Amino acid sequence: xxxxxxxxxxxxxxxxxxxxxxxxxxxxxxxxxxxxxxxxxxxxxxxxxxxxxxxxxxxxxxxxxxxxxxxxxxxxxxxxxxxxxxxxxxxxxxxxxxxxxxxxxxxxxxxxxxxxxxxxxxxxxxxxxxxxxxxxxxxxxxxxxxxxxxxxxxxxxxxxxxxxxxxxxxxxxxxxxxxxxxxxxxxxxxxxxxxxxxxxxxxxxxxxxxxxxxxxxxxxxxxxxxxxxxxxxxxxxxxxxxxxxxxxxxxxxxxxxxxxxxxxxxxxxxxxxxxxxxxxxxxxxxxxxxxxxxxxxxxxxxxxxxxxxxxxxxxxxxxxxxxxxxxxxxxxxxxxxxxxxxxxxxxxxxxxxxxxxxxxxxxxxxxxxxxxxxxxxxxxxxxxxxxxxxxxxxxxxxxxxxxxxxxxxxxxxxxxxxxxxxxxxxxxxxxxxxxxxxxxxxxxxxxxxxxxxxxxxxxxxxxxxxxxxxxxxxxxxxxxxxxxxxxxxxxxxxxxxxxxxxxxxxxxxxxxxxxxxxxxxxxxxxxxxxxxxxxxxxxxxxxxxxxxxxxxxxxxxxxxxxxxxxxxxxxxxxxxxxxxxxxxxxxxxxxxxxxxxxxxxxxxxxxxxxxxxxxxxxxxxxxxxxxxxxxxxxxxxxxxxxxxxxxxxxxxxxxxxxxxxxxxxx
Amino acid sequence: xxxxxxxxxxxxxxxxxxxxxxxxxxxxxxxxxxxxxxxxxxxxxxxxxxxxxxxxxxxxxxxxxxxxxxxxxxxx
Numbered sequence: 001x002x003x004x005x006x007x008x009x010x011x012x013x014x015x016x017x018x019x020x021x022x023x024x025x026x027x028x029x030x031x032x033x034x035x036x037x038x039x040x041x042x043x044x045x046x047x048x049x050x051x052x053x054x055x056x057x058x059x060x061x062x063x064x065x066x067x068x069x070x071x072x073x074x075x076x077x078x079x080x081x082x083x084x085x086x087x088x089x090x091x092x093x094x095x096x097x098x099x100x101x102x103x104x105x106x107x108x109x110x111x112x113x114x115x116x117x118x119x120x121x122x123x124x125x126x127x128x129x130x131x132x133x134x135x136x137x138x139x140x141x142x143x144x145x146x147x148x149x150x151x152x153x154x155x156x157x158x159x160x161x162x163x164x165x166x167x168x169x170x171x172x173x174x175x176x177x178x179x180x181x182x183x184x185x186x187x188x189x190x191x192x193x194x195x196x197x198x199x200x201x202x203x204x205x206x207x208x209x210x211x212x213x214x215x216x217x218x219x220x221x222x223x224x225x226x227x228x229x230x231x232x233x234x235x236x237x238x239x240x241x242x243x244x245x246x247x248x249x250x251x252x253x254x255x256x257x258x259x260x261x262x263x264x265x266x267x268x269x270x271x272x273x274x275x276x277x278x279x280x281x282x283x284x285x286x287x288x289x290x291x292x293x294x295x296x297x298x299x300x301x302x303x304x305x306x307x308x309x310x311x312x313x314x315x316x317x318x319x320x321x322x323x324x325x326x327x328x329x330x331x332x333x334x335x336x337x338x339x340x341x342x343x344x345x346x347x348x349x350x351x352x353x354x355x356x357x358x359x360x361x362x363x364x365x366x367x368x369x370x371x372x373x374x375x376x377x378x379x380x381x382x383x384x385x386x387x388x389x390x391x392x393x394x395x396x397x398x399x400x401x402x403x404x405x406x407x408x409x410x411x412x413x414x415x416x417x418x419x420x421x422x423x424x425x426x427x428x429x430x431x432x433x434x435x436x437x438x439x440x441x442x443x444x445x446x447x448x449x450x451x452x453x454x455x456x457x458x459x460x461x462x463x464x465x466x467x468x469x470x471x472x473x474x475x476x477x478x479x480x481x482x483x484x485x486x487x488x489x490x491x492x493x494x495x496x497x498x499x500x501x502x503x504x505x506x507x508x509x510x511x512x513x514x515x516x517x518x519x520x521x522x523x524x525x526x527x528x529x530x531x532x533x534x535x536x537x538x539x540x541x542x543x544x545x546x547x548x549x550x551x552x553x554x555x556x557x558x559x560x561x562x563x564x565x566x567x568x569x570x571x572x573x574x575x576x577x578x579x580x581x582x583x584x585x586x587x588x589x590x591x592x593x594x595x596x597x598x599x600x601x602x603x604x605x606x607x608x609x610x611x612x613x614x615x616x617x618x619x620x621x622x623x624x625x626x627x628x629x630x631x632x633x634x635x636x637x638x639x640x641x642x643x644x645x646x647x648x649x650x651x652x653x654x655x656x657x658x659x660x661x662x663x664x665x666x
Numbered sequence: 667x668x669x670x671x672x673x674x675x676x677x678x679x680x681x682x683x684x685x686x687x688x689x690x691x692x693x694x695x696x697x698x699x700x701x702x703x704x705x706x707x708x709x710x711x712x713x714x715x716x717x718x719x720x721x722x723x724x725x726x727x728x729x730x731x732x733x734x735x736x737x738x739x740x741x742x
Contacts, residue, residue, distance in 0.1 A: 066695035478727030
């Protein structure tokens with residue numbers, strides 16, 4: 001190869017949000033990424049390096065956009081980056097399964113007169129839906145630009161794409177693709193003439209002229225020319241419509257079998273989005289998901305727990321035989337294995353839940369949920385899709401928070417995450433069972449049930465308050481695309497589930513690991529070093545500090561404080577902590593309960609205190625697995641921390657209310 | 667008339683789109699515009715509608731469907 005220009009080719013990745021652009025980008029660069037903000041704005045800028053046969057290529061991931069207008073920061077950033085020659089070649093990533101939507105951006109990119117390469121992503125979905133794309137005719141209709149089918153997930157087509165980049169880098173821009181009607185074309189040439197007189201020849205003259213016809217603010221600012229006599233009004237709408245008309249032509253010529261699939265979807269939708277039957281059908285499906293998650297899941301969980309016990313016992317024997325000092329044994333067995341292992345036992349639930357969700361998502365039903373539940377949920381300012389995470393919250397907060405990822409906006413996600421922990425998760429049940437049976441033997445079931453109801457009411461109330469007090473009065477602005485139904489694909493489902501499980505596992509391995517150690521340390525160490533008796537530990541010290549705070553709620557003993565702190569590792573630990581702190585061996589047996597009741601009543605802890613305690617356990621901040629998940633999903637420690645404090649306050653206020661009112665009545 | 671007043675199964679031509687700027691832009695990019703043909707697939711009393719436009723189905727909340735003005739039914 002002759003010694004040529006070794007300057008890296010700069011390639012910009014442009015595409016709609018959710019077209020798989022970032023996945024594709026990551027497939028190119030591996031982990032070799034540089035993340036920064038665009039100068040002056042807080043939109044993430046990600047750059048990486050790749051190379052093709054020794055030719056260095058610098059890839060830039062541009063923000064996901066729908067159009068090249070200048071109404072959002074993302075659009076302006078992308079436009080500036082292309083206009084100011086910061087990229088040599090554009091890779092336009094399109095989701096082939098919604099070609100019409102994605103080609104709109106393509107039409108605009110082509111007008112920028114830069115080499116554009118179309119990366120057709122998600123071809124597998126097109127095939128699954130039984131459709132076909134004419135890969136011969138499509139490039140013809142797009143002005144002979146290279147069209148490369150790729151799969152970001154399977155990492156196929158990447159080399160072909162890079163080859164196209166290197167190959168087309170040298171070539172100039174292609175011809176005009178979209179020709180508008182005569183009147184508009186005439187105006188375009190008139191404006192081009194005016195621009196030429198003022199600024200000389202420009203590469204993307206036509207684009208500037210079109211943008212001036214659309215009364216585009218940015219172009220008017222950068223290239224101020226008086227075209228008011230030509231563009232006496234904004235021609236934007238007509239230009240958009242003509243672009244879309246052309247896209248319709250493309251789709252008609254290049255996409256096959258779409259009609260039949262659409263007809264089948266319409267038939268199914270007549271039932272699933274029916275004004276009356278839509279909701280019962282949805283509730284039925286949800287009940288099934290819930291049932292599978294917590295019956296089949298719990299069944300498997302039982303085996304996990306047995307396995308964990310063996311493992312824990314084995315580790316204990318091994319470490320004892322190795323003559324390891326007792327505090328290390330305690331740290332490993334009681335701290336790490338119990339903490340991380342306890343989290344791992346939820347894995348079957350998580351797995352089954354996400355398997356079910358993946359089915360619903362991949363079949364296309366999930367998008368309909370937002371429509372079906374829209375009214376019900378928008379009464380409290382939540383998106384229709386928020387129903388799912390909230391229901392899942394009754395099972396476990398961790399998958400519930402993870403399920404909120406399906407929500408369309410950050411605002412919706414955070415609101416949902418804020419209220420989800422109030423839904424009483426299954427780990428809180430042992431607490432209710434224990435205390436309801438001790439203090440309300442006649443009405444234990446009713447008491448437990450009342451707590452679920454209180455949780456739900458608090459969730460609705462909080463959502464309502466946030467909704468009513470927030471400044472943005474967004475109203476019912478649901479806007480979502482409903483894809484064609486298809487049979488879920490095993491591979492897609494597997495990838496989806498594995499992604500979630502991996503997330504969960506990596507969290508158990510990091511955050512939970514560290515938190516387990518910290519919690520163990522607090523419970524087992526004190527000012528005097530490693531302590532055998534909890535009452536000398538740091539936890540007891542903190543518990544004693546908490547006494548005056550918890551007294552108004554009728555929970556004024558250091559043991560309760562410690563139990564509540566240890567409940568942060570997992571809510572059901574509150575029960576075992578009570579057992580340890582009061583030295584009761586088998587707390588769920590009749591004798592154990594009697595002993596606990598005796599110990600508690602000695603300090604004047606009665607039924608009202610017990611209910612206050614249950615209310616506190618219901619409402620206070622969720623376990624560290626949930627907190628870690630919430631941090632992961634919101635990406636903000638500040639927000640997570642504020643949420644935890646808020647929930648602690650709500651729990652405290654609730655418990656105080658119960659105790660103060662209750663103790664005056666009873 | 668408003669989009670939500672249309673009949674299920676009928677096709678209409680959009681006369682105007684007047685919602686918040688951000689939403690109008692988004693609808694524009696989705697190809698819902700003056701002169702676009704939309705078919706009403708399903709709707710609810712609250713004003714939430716499902717339309718088919720240029721081959722795709724979109725679910726629109728009441729606030730959006732309120733802002734979309736349509737003409738009489740067309741026989742497409």
